[in-house]
Amino acid sequence: MIPSLKEDCSQCAALCCLALSIDRSEHFAIDKPAGVPCPNLDGHHCKIHRWLRVEGFSGCTVYSCGGAGQRVTQDLFAGQSWRDDPALTVPMMEAFRGMRAIQDRLAILMAAQENLALDAQDQATVSEMIGWLLPDAVDFDVVRFFPGSVREGEIDLFLPGLRRYVQR
Numbered sequence: 752m753i754p755s756l757k758e759d760c761s762q763c764a765a766l767c768c769l770a771l772s773i774d775r776s777e778h779f780a781i782d783k784p785a786g787v788p789c790p791n792l793d794g795h796h797c798k799i800h801r802w803l804r805v806e807g808f809s810g811c812t813v814y815s816c817g818g819a820g821q822r823v824t825q826d827l828f829a830g831q832s833w834r835d836d837p838a839l840t841v842p843m844m845e846a847f848r849g850m851r852a853i854q855d856r857l858a859i860l861m862a863a864q865e866n867l868a869l870d871a872q873d874q875a876t877v878s879e880m881i882g883w884l885l886p887d888a889v890d891f892d893v894v895r896f897f898p899g900s901v902r903e904g905e906i907d908l909f910l911p912g913l914r915r916y917v918q919r
Contacts (some may be wrong), residue, residue: 754826755818756858760877763820764832765795770844773810780807786844794834817858819850826886827894842891849894858908867916872918882907 770816772785783789791799791808799806823846824830833840863869865876882888883902897903 752886753861753881754822754854754857756854756861757818758816759818759821763790763795763816764824764828764834764843765797766768766820766823766843766847767814767816767839768792768797769833770847776810778808778810779793795832797842816847816851818855819847819854822886823847823850823894826889827891842895845895846891849897852898852903853884853889855917856903856910857881857911860884860906863910863913863916867913869913869916873913873916876909880909881888 768789769787770785773779773781773783773789775782781790789797791797791806797803797811799808803809803811823843824832825864825881827846827850828839828843833843860877860881864874864881869877880902883906893900
């Protein structure tokens, strides 16, 4: 089954609000290092969600994890949260980092499969690579070590070759 490539915050443990660093700018009203929960969090929910733009957090309104947050929370940690068990903080952050990379590549491969007239060999390669990124093939160690992995490298080397299918 292909996982959603769209975020579902109701199925996540607010991983973006924990794992990402933000720099004070026109898009963020504060500096926040990675690993420190956003001060606007109330449990797993943003207490200023309705007023993000007004409060100086327009960056939050356009961010998408591409479905990585719910995959980590639900698929890898069975709905558990770093809020309930602080020992999960670092593992969930590591998994979120890796899952974002997986979801980014999955989105590109899915778009290629759905929108390009691939020859049989490239279609088979895309299908195989998508299979590498599906829930049945992805466990905590795969996710944690995906950035910089051989599989990530293979995908990243393959994708530029698909340019020949795109008309200019």
